[in-house]
Amino acid sequence: MPLSEAFRPVSFADLPGWADDDLLPAFEAFRRSAFQVLTKPYRTGALGVDLIAFAESHAAARAVSAPNRSQARAFFEQHFVPALVRPDTGDRGLVTGFYEPEAEASAVRTAEFTVPLLARPADLIDIDDTNRPQGMDPYLAFARHAQPGPVEYFDRAAIEGGALAGRGLEIAWLRDKVDAFFIHVQGAARLAMTDGRRLRVTYAAKSGQHFSGPGRILADLGEIPLEKVTMQSIRAWFRDNPHRVDEILQQNRSYIFFREAPVDDPVLGPVAAAKVPLTPGRSVAVDRLLHTFGTPFFISAPALQAFGDGGFRRLMIAQDTGSAIVGAARGDLFAGSGDAAGEIAGVVRHAADFYALLPRPLVSRAGG
Secondary structure (H helix, E strand, O other), X not given: OOOOOOEEEOOHHHOOOHHHOOOHHHHHHHHHHHHHHHHOOOOOOOOOOOHHHHHHHHHHHHHOOOOOHHHHHXXXXXXXXXXXXXXXXXXXXXXXXXXXXXXXXXXXXXXXXXXXXXXXXXXXXXXXXXXXXXXXXXXXXXXXXXXXXXXXXXXXXXXXXXXXXXXOOEEEEEOOHHHHHHHHHHOEEEEEEOOOOEEEEEEEEEOOOXXXXXXXXXXXXXXXXXXXXXXXXXXXXXXXXXXXXXXXXXXXXXXXXXXXXXXXXXXXXXXXXXOOEOOOOOEEEOOOOOOOOOOEEEEEEOOOOOOOOOOXXXXXXXXXXXXXXXOOOEEEEEEEEOHHHHHHHOOOEEEEEEEEEEEHHHHHHOOO
């Protein structure tokens, strides 16, 4: 497919802060994707950044075992051409943040630990245009196996009301329903089990309904001004209004199911949609329908101070996605694991300029 006109090639000199960024962590993240495609290639996004065009850069990245900073910079400047990504609407794109929560959990239900994280149920099936019944919401990517055909899966209220009770799906039990909800939102967590084990849970599937964020719900109700909605302000509201937690959270009908995963490297995050562990401060979630996983993006958001360094100007690698990440110039920055990362991720909502680093062979074919 042709390269989209959403990309406007520029020079590296046009990237604000490019010369000041330490590109070595981004190279290491890119290299993980370069090895992953040997096992399962990534799908080319609708904007035409053909995975095949990465062949030379992937091979070169795999061949370097211990690069230094200057080699990392030379690598990206040799193999790629930066291109400004034109936003779908407005003059600039948008970045938000996500992280991997940490929580204490129990392997069994107790009087203290009463909120389950559930594994994927056996009757939850993938749904697409080949098996979608007439009249079913085309948004739904999951459904419930039934006779004579698939039906919409149980939603959050039904599941929390016991629709899946007795199936043995509980992976772990948490103390707090709000903590569990934010683990659903982030799609992964590290759990400190009461028996001394360290466990990671990560996304396995979802019930399929549209996501409705509590921040927007609370803003629409006049409880929190929209401009002040952050993860921290939402949590504070729930602490002050514990009797309304179910009322708000169950308006988000979508429910997430998990699977257990190892914590192989405590520095890295969970294995995400691109099938590689996320790198704190260097992995970004993008719209996977538009973009190709493994694409480097230089993101400039000078007003974003939460990551330090006096403004955010970093090379990131597209290694995850999310239902709320929609558009060509839209990204979700992975901040890391634990409470400190949560403090960063929770306040990120900033205008940003996106520069995709396109493989040189692709730009040459497009006449760039």
